[in-house]
Amino acid sequence: MNKTVLIYDDEESILEVIMIILEEHGYKVYTFLNRETIFDEVKKYSPDLILMDIWMKGTNGHEISLALKNDSKTKSIPVILISA
Numbered sequence: 571m572n573k574t575v576l577i578y579d580d581e582e583s584i585l586e587v588i589m590i591i592l593e594e595h596g597y598k599v600y601t602f603l604n605r606e607t608i609f610d611e612v613k614k615y616s617p618d619l620i621l622m623d624i625w626m627k628g629t630n631g632h633e634i635s636l637a638l639k640n641d642s643k644t645k646s647i648p649v650i651l652i653s654a
Contacts, residue, residue: 579623
């Protein structure tokens with residue numbers, strides 16, 4: 571079974587590069603240009619890992635990561651903050 575990774579970044583080219591690399595290694599990847607619906611997407615896809623840009627328009631990846639860690643349904647999902 572493939573591991574699932576959600577990637578959040580406001581730069582489409584960054585999403586594409588990371589997606590290509592992870593898919594070549596057998597991961598199932600979903601990419602998103604904003605984090606407005608991250609809790610819905612986490613619920614829908616049940617990811618094994620979340621990669622998230624630290625700074626996206628109007629949001630702070632660190633704060634969203636803390637919110638995910640404070641929720642009993644998402645706290646066990648590893649979150650890696652990234653930045654170009």
